[in-house]
Amino acid sequence: KAGVTQTPRYLIKTRGQQVTLSCSPISGHRSVSWYQQTPGQGLQFLFEYFSETQRNKGNFPGRFSGRQFSNSRSEMNVSTLELGDSALYLCASSQPQGMNTEAFFGQGTRLTVV
Amino acid sequence: AQKITQTQPGMFVQEKEAVTLDCTYDTSDQSYGLFWYKQPSSGEMIFLIYQGSYDEQNATEGRYSLNFQKARKSANLVISASQLGDSAMYFCAMREGARTSGSRLTFGEGTQLTVNP
Numbered sequence: 109k110a111g112v113t114q115t116p117r118y119l120i121k122t123r124g125q126q127v128t129l130s131c132s133p134i135s136g137h138r139s140v141s142w143y144q145q146t147p148g149q150g151l152q153f154l155f156e157y158f159s160e161t162q163r164n165k166g167n168f169p170g171r172f173s174g175r176q177f178s179n180s181r182s183e184m185n186v187s188t189l190e191l192g193d194s195a196l197y198l199c200a201s202s203q204p205q206g207m208n209t210e211a212f213f214g215q216g217t218r219l220t221v222v
Numbered sequence: 223a224q225k226i227t228q229t230q231p232g233m234f235v236q237e238k239e240a241v242t243l244d245c246t247y248d249t250s251d252q253s254y255g256l257f258w259y260k261q262p263s264s265g266e267m268i269f270l271i272y273q274g275s276y277d278e279q280n281a282t283e284g285r286y287s288l289n290f291q292k293a294r295k296s297a298n299l300v301i302s303a304s305q306l307g308d309s310a311m312y313f314c315a316m317r318e319g320a321r322t323s324g325s326r327l328t329f330g331e332g333t334q335l336t337v338n339p
Contacts, residue, residue, distance in 0.1 A: 139325045151313065151329035164324040196265055202325045210257065211327060213267035 110135065112201050112214035120220045126187040129217045133180050133201030139163075140182040141211065142174060145196040154197075157182050186219075194221045224249045226314050226330035234336050235304045242289070243299040243333045245314035251275075254318050256297040257327065258288065261311040270312075273297055304337045311335075 113132040121127050133140050141164075142154040153166040157176035174184040180201075186193055196218050200211035225248040235241040247256065258270040273281045273288045281288040289298040301308055311334050315327040 141325055141327070143327075143329075150331050153326050153328070156324045156326055158324065164326050166326075198265075198267060200267070200325075200327075209325065210269045210272060211267075211325060212269070213259075216265040218265070 112199060112212050114197075114199050114214035114217050116217060117215065118218050118220075120222060121189050122222055123189055123191060125189050126185060127189060127219060128183055128185045129197055129199075129219070131182045131184075131199030131201075131214060133182070133199075134212055137201035137203055137212070138180050139202045140176060140180065141200045141202070142182070142184050143198045143200065144168075145198060145216070146192075146194070151198075154184065189221045191221050193219065195219060224251075224254075224316055224318055224328045226316055226328055228314055228330035228333050230333045231331070232334045232336070234338060235301075237306060237337055237339050238303055240300060240302045241304055241335065243301070243312050243314075243335065245297045245299065245330060247295050247297060247314070247316050249295075249316065249318055251318045254316055256288070256290070257315040257317070258286070258297075258299045259313045259315060260308075261313060261332070263310070267313070271299065301335075306337050306339060309335060309337045 115130045139158045141156040156164040160176045171187045176182045196216045198216045199214045202211045227246045254275045256273045259267045271283045271286045285302045287300045311332045314330040
C-alpha cells in the first residue's frame with residue numbers, strides 16, 4: 109500500500125512569487141491535513157480537507173489556501189511568498205473515523221523563500 | 223484551547239537503556255486522543271503509539287509504552303532498550319473529540335533524543 113506522497117520534495121522560490129504543493133493521500137483516505145513546521149513556531153496546523161470541503165482551518169493569513177479533488181488528492185497554495193514562509197510543509201492523510209485514527213504523514217516539501 | 227507541553231528540548235540516553243520523554247497536555251474535552259510521533263532527520267513523521275482518554279490500560283507498542291496519568295494530564299513516552307536508530311525528534315500530539323476538531327492534531331515543541339553508543 110503506497111504511503112502519502114508529497115511533491116515536490118524541495119522548492120526554492122523568490123519573495124512575492126506563489127507556490128503550489130501537492131499531496132496524494134493513502135488510497136481510501138478521504139481526510140487530508142496540512143501542517144507547517146518551522147524552527148521558531150514548531151508544527152502548526154494549516155487546514156484540513158474532507159470530501160473536497162475545508163473542514164477545519166488554522167490561524168494563517170489568507171495567502172495560504174488549499175483545495176481537495178474528487179480523488180482526495182490535495183494541493184495547498186501560498187501566494188505572495190514571504191521569507192517567513194520558508195518551512196517544511198507536511199501533509200497527513202487519515203480515515204476520519206474515531207479518535208484513535210492515526211494520521212499518516214508524507215516526507216514533506218521543504219520550501220525556501222529567498 | 224488545547225495545548226501540549228514537552229519540557230525537554232533534548233535528551234541523551236545510552237544504547238540499551240530506557241528513556242522517558244515527558245508530555246503534559248491541557249484540554250477541556252472529556253474525549254481526546256494522545257499520539258506520539260518520531261521525526262528522523264529525513265522529515266517524515268512516523269506514528270509510534272496512541273492513547274485514548276477513556277483507555278484504562280496504558281498503551282504499548284513493542285519497545286514503546288505510554289505512561290498515561292489522566293489526573294495529572296500527562297502522557298509520557300517510555301522507550302525501552304534504546305537503539306542508535308531511535309535518535310530523532312519526538313513529538314507528542316493531541317486530537318480533541320469535538321466534532322469541529324476533525325482530524326486536527328495539536329503538537330508539542332518536540333524533544334530531540336540522542337542515543338549514545
